[in-house]
Amino acid sequence: MSDAPVLGTRFADELPEMGVSWQAAEPPKPELLVLNEPLAVELGLDVEWLRSAAGIRFLAGVDVPDGAKPVAQAYAGHQFGGYSPRLGDGRALLLGEIGGRDLHLKGSGRTPFARGGDGLAAVGPMLREYVVSEAMHALGIPTTRSLAVIGTGKSILRENLAPGAVLVRVAASHLRVGSFQYARATGDADLLRRLADHAVDRHYPDVPPPGDGDRHLRFFEGVVERQADLIARWMLAGFVHGVMNTDNMTISGETIDYGPCAFMEAFDPATVFSSIDEGGRYAYGNQPAIAQWNLARLAEALLPLFDDDQERAIEKATTALGGFRGRYAAATVAGFRGKLGLIGTADDAAVTALVEDLLGLLRAEGSDFTSFFRTLSRGGADGAFADWAKRWRDLDPDTAAMDRVNPFYIPRNHLVEEALAAATEGDLAPLHALLDAIADPFTERPGLARFAEQAPPDFGTYRTFCGT
Numbered sequence: 001m002s003d004a005p006v007l008g009t010r011f012a013d014e015l016p017e018m019g020v021s022w023q024a025a026e027p028p029k030p031e032l033l034v035l036n037e038p039l040a041v042e043l044g045l046d047v048e049w050l051r052s053a054a055g056i057r058f059l060a061g062v063d064v065p066d067g068a069k070p071v072a073q074a075y076a077g078h079q080f081g082g083y084s085p086r087l088g089d090g091r092a093l094l095l096g097e098i099g100g101r102d103l104h105l106k107g108s109g110r111t112p113f114a115r116g117g118d119g120l121a122a123v124g125p126m127l128r129e130y131v132v133s134e135a136m137h138a139l140g141i142p143t144t145r146s147l148a149v150i151g152t153g154k155s156i157l158r159e160n161l162a163p164g165a166v167l168v169r170v171a172a173s174h175l176r177v178g179s180f181q182y183a184r185a186t187g188d189a190d191l192l193r194r195l196a197d198h199a200v201d202r203h204y205p206d207v208p209p210p211g212d213g214d215r216h217l218r219f220f221e222g223v224v225e226r227q228a229d230l231i232a233r234w235m236l237a238g239f240v241h242g243v244m245n246t247d248n249m250t251i252s253g254e255t256i257d258y259g260p261c262a263f264m265e266a267f268d269p270a271t272v273f274s275s276i277d278e279g280g281r282y283a284y285g286n287q288p289a290i291a292q293w294n295l296a297r298l299a300e301a302l303l304p305l306f307d308d309d310q311e312r313a314i315e316k317a318t319t320a321l322g323g324f325r326g327r328y329a330a331a332t333v334a335g336f337r338g339k340l341g342l343i344g345t346a347d348d349a350a351v352t353a354l355v356e357d358l359l360g361l362l363r364a365e366g367s368d369f370t371s372f373f374r375t376l377s378r379g380g381a382d383g384a385f386a387d388w389a390k391r392w393r394d395l396d397p398d399t400a401a402m403d404r405v406n407p408f409y410i411p412r413n414h415l416v417e418e419a420l421a422a423a424t425e426g427d428l429a430p431l432h433a434l435l436d437a438i439a440d441p442f443t444e445r446p447g448l449a450r451f452a453e454q455a456p457p458d459f460g461t462y463r464t465f466c467g468t
Contacts, residue, residue, distance in 0.1 A: 003049045004058050004065040007096030007103065011173075012069035014198050017191050018179065019071030024061030024093050025109025025119070027166070029153025032056050033123070033428065034130060034435075036147050039170065043099045043147075050148070059168050060150045061093055061105045068096050072111035076185055077178035077247030078297060080281055085185050087178060087247050088113030091121060094174060100202075102174050103147070106167040120156045123149070123165040124420040125465070127431060129258040130167065131419065135411045135438040136255055141233045142226075143255040144171040159465065162424060172254055175199050177298045178247030184301035196305055203252045216305035221320045224295055226253025228324050231291045232331035235284070236339065237410070238264040238369040242274040242464060244282045244290045246297050260464035263410045265454050267362035267369040273413075275463045292324045338405040339373050341397035350395065357388055368454050373406035407441035409448065413462045414455040 012019060032051060040047050049055045057063040064070055072089040090113045095103045107121025130146035137143050152164035183192045200207045200219050207218045230253050234241065241248070242260035250256045260274035269285025282290060299317035307313035336355045337343050362372060365384050375381065377399040381389040411434060419430040437451035
């Protein structure tokens with residue numbers, strides 16, 4: 001495998017207790033369905049080689065470079081509020097690190113963490129993750145990236161019989177809140193400390209060095225800040241993750257695990273897309289509170305590292321966690337300043353009041369959350385919004401600046417479903433058309449009007465599935 005890249009083994013070497021050495025299942029007929037060439041170049045990979053038979057086998061995890069140490073990672077997690085002490089990569093595999101980032105597979109076969117599942121994935125959900133994660137990247141929202149989707153040549157049974165696929169994912173790392181829950185549950189204090197130090201070294205270079213008594217508290221504060229900023233960006237984009245379990249929250253601050261995710265159209269805080277979220281736990285409007293709840297679980301796992309005295313450790317954790325709300329509020333106000341073209345033109349109180357009234361109107365009118373701001377920048381707010389729009393104009397907004405932060409194109413749900421249905425039947429043209437539109441979301445382009453339109457009335461209530 002002389003053309004294969006060198007894969008780092010840092011996670012496998014430094015944290016052997018946090019994974020199981022494993023090998024991807026060999027697909028009967030691997031086929032490259034889509035390759036993210038710009039990302040491949042960014043990672044220093046040879047695009048032509050990746051498209052070759054040898055490259056495809058590498059991407060599928062079948063032929064790994066000499067010295068690589070693929071592992072199925074271990075983690076615990078709260079799933080819909082219920083704790084599971086042993087989850088882990090049931091159908092996934094960390095191949096190694098490249099360019100300082102993880103190269104990871106989904107749908108690559110059963111592992112010891114499979115919990116009765118078949119370890120496989122259908123082409124539709126894997127392409128959904130490819131589309132939505134690349135849309136999030138184009139919107140400037142921290143996210144894992146999709147390098148490729150490989151068809152396996154094997155049909156699997158989900159809601160119906162569907163062609164199988166493997167997603168090749170790139171991430172700053174796959175360390176999750178659930179990783180720390182797992183380490184804490186082992187009772188191994190040294191493992192917990194090594195895991196925290198590993199995370200600090202990879203993601204938080206400004207945290208004090210080993211020996212500083214506040215090192216791990218500063219680390220936790222950093223995670224709180226990044227997650228507050230991330231969730232604010234989700235909310236500003238109308239993004240609904242759908243399954244915010246603690247094993248789906250990264251330590252790096254990236255969005256991860258695009259299962260039953262979708263972008264909201266008609267504004268409603270109660271919006272839920274996931275077929276399994278019957279109680280609305282992970283509804284759009286609940287996402288900030290759920291993020292803070294998840295971070296509280298991280299704090300619980302890290303308590304022994306904050307202070308030898310448990311009461312002092314809890315006090316420190318509580319104070320650090322309390323910073324989430326202020327950070328989230330500040331990020332939200334700053335984001336809405338951009339969306340409304342009000343950078344530096346009004347105080348925070350005036351902007352906050354304007355935003356609160358706007359959201360109330362959007363909900364009452366069932367307005368499309370994405371297109372409203374582009375329409376507003378062109379003077380299109382009237383009717384129920386007329387009085388509100390006058391207040392907004394009185395603050396002297398910069399409408400040209402609005403179009404630089406408010407997308408014209410997002411992966412609208414009916415278009416995603418159209419592309420996935422066609423791809424399942426072997427037609428990738430709609431997928432590539434959608435990917436082209438969302439790659440440059442802020443620039444209106446001729447011939448792409450349908451990618452900015454809301455779902456037709458007959459699209460009905462939208463439900464998504466995680467694909468497991």
